[in-house]
Amino acid sequence: MEERSSSGYAWWVAIISTIGSLTVFSTMTSYSMASPQLAKALGSTASAVMFGETVRMIFWVVGLIVGGAVIGKIGVKKTVLLAMACLLVPQFLFPYIGDYTLLLVLKAIQGFASMAWPAFVVATMGWVRGKQIGLASGIFLGGSLAGGGIGGVIVGYVIPAMGWQASFWVLGLISLVVTGIWYVTVKIAPAQVPEGPAVTKEEPATGPSPFSKMLRMPETWLLSLIMLGSTWMLFGLLSTLPLYGARLGYDVTKVGNLMTAVSIGYIIAALIGGSISDVFATKMKNQLKGRSMTMAVGYIIAIVGAILLPFLAPVSFGAFYLVALLSAFGNSWPQAAFWAVPSVAYTPDVEAAGTGFVGGIGNISDPISPLVIGTILGGAGLWNMGWWTCAIASAVALLASLALAARGKPDAS
Numbered sequence: 001m002e003e004r005s006s007s008g009y010a011w012w013v014a015i016i017s018t019i020g021s022l023t024v025f026s027t028m029t030s031y032s033m034a035s036p037q038l039a040k041a042l043g044s045t046a047s048a049v050m051f052g053e054t055v056r057m058i059f060w061v062v063g064l065i066v067g068g069a070v071i072g073k074i075g076v077k078k079t080v081l082l083a084m085a086c087l088l089v090p091q092f093l094f095p096y097i098g099d100y101t102l103l104l105v106l107k108a109i110q111g112f113a114s115m116a117w118p119a120f121v122v123a124t125m126g127w128v129r130g131k132q133i134g135l136a137s138g139i140f141l142g143g144s145l146a147g148g149g150i151g152g153v154i155v156g157y158v159i160p161a162m163g164w165q166a167s168f169w170v171l172g173l174i175s176l177v178v179t180g181i182w183y184v185t186v187k188i189a190p191a192q193v194p195e196g197p198a199v200t201k202e203e204p205a206t207g208p209s210p211f212s213k214m215l216r217m218p219e220t221w222l223l224s225l226i227m228l229g230s231t232w233m234l235f236g237l238l239s240t241l242p243l244y245g246a247r248l249g250y251d252v253t254k255v256g257n258l259m260t261a262v263s264i265g266y267i268i269a270a271l272i273g274g275s276i277s278d279v280f281a282t283k284m285k286n287q288l289k290g291r292s293m294t295m296a297v298g299y300i301i302a303i304v305g306a307i308l309l310p311f312l313a314p315v316s317f318g319a320f321y322l323v324a325l326l327s328a329f330g331n332s333w334p335q336a337a338f339w340a341v342p343s344v345a346y347t348p349d350v351e352a353a354g355t356g357f358v359g360g361i362g363n364i365s366d367p368i369s370p371l372v373i374g375t376i377l378g379g380a381g382l383w384n385m386g387w388w389t390c391a392i393a394s395a396v397a398l399l400a401s402l403a404l405a406a407r408g409k410p411d412a413s
Contacts, residue, residue: 014140016185018143020120021143021144025147028110030167031052031053033167035049052103056110059107059110060112061360066115066360068354070082071356076122077186080119080179082112118356118359120140125137125351135271137339138336139274141270145266154170210353211353218407223338223342223358224361225396227359228362230394231364233390233393235367237327238262239369265332271336273294273298273335274337276337277336280294281294286408288405293402296398299334299398299401302334302390305326305330307387307391308323309327373390
């Protein structure tokens with residue numbers, strides 16, 4: 001196990017899988033940035049075109065839920081190819097379509113690109129094991145989240161120089177090349193023998209399926225609650241923080257600068273949180289307990305940030321920036337440790353199904369959180385209550401993390 005976790009090839013798989021996930025998020029960016037031109041080409045409105053993003057988010061959740069089952073049917077590598085086809089076929093067609101209904105259909109198809117997420121996680125964690133999976137998880141999360149910003153920078157240069165249609169092609173081609181490199185260079189690690197009662201190849205065919213077994217495990221539902229608490233605050237910050245800043249009277253430049261605090265907080269915490277989970281897991285000699293306790297620490301920081309946000313944001317822009325940074329930091333920290341947990345919470349036969357399922361259930365809040373925080377509560381002037389829902393969601397995730405830690409058994413010596 002130690003040789004695999006420390007090998008150069010293991011880290012190559014982690015890095016190229018992270019870049020693959022990054023390209024998924026960066027490719028999505030071109031859609032929102034080119035929405036005004038796309039709306040004009042369709043004879044529609046930018047808001048109607050952006051409704052396609054809501055459609056994509058709905059099917060993104062579905063793709064995560066079924067992703068693990070798809071991996072079980074066709075394997076990790078074919079799942080990545082299928083997911084990337086769902087991403088890139090619509091990507092290359094968007095500049096040329098002339099029908100709004102077709103646009104929504106293509107956005108629904110593109111949502112299934114989320115199947116790549118559990119596949120990339122399983123591919124990475126199959127090689128990077130033991131004491132280093134937290135760092136690998138942090139790199140994966142931080143790199144993936146950086147994709148949106150990187151895509152935005154690329155598109156910001158491409159549209160003025162080459163036109164809005166070219167923005168779809170440039171990011172699409174980058175993703176296509178990275179997918180090709182990933183497919184050619186990545187081998188899927190053989191399943192490792194779990195540290196508890198193993199599920200062997202001799203298990204009768206009449207036994208429960210991996211998906212069915214996963215649904216019966218308490219770990220599945222605790223992990224789902226943990227991820228729900230994270231995504232509620234994640235999409236609350238990403239989607240509604242700019243609106244909140246504008247409501248407080250900060251100009252466009254300051255609101256734009258404010259989002260750099262969120263990006264910095266997410267990336268730094270992803271690397272630190274993942275590494276700290278490795279330390280906790282080693283010192284406690286208990287992978288599941290150590291990584292669950294790491295998540296609990298992050299949620300405490302997130303709760304503090306969410307409670308302070310409505311009090312400090314109106315004071316000054318500097319105070320707003322710092323509390324936004326703190327909130328993003330606390331929200332990202334447990335997510336970095338989270339993606340290392342399925343590989344230690346599940347036996348190899350259910351790891352893929354569990355990784356996809358908990359990710360999908362945990363992302364149900366993606367379209368709901370901005371609606372509740374920004375539209376319903378924020379629209380009624382109840383921003384304090386909106387941010388406090390993030391504190392409540394993080395508190396639920398904190399309790400679930402502690403419950404998961406209590407289920408951990410000492411690692412085999």
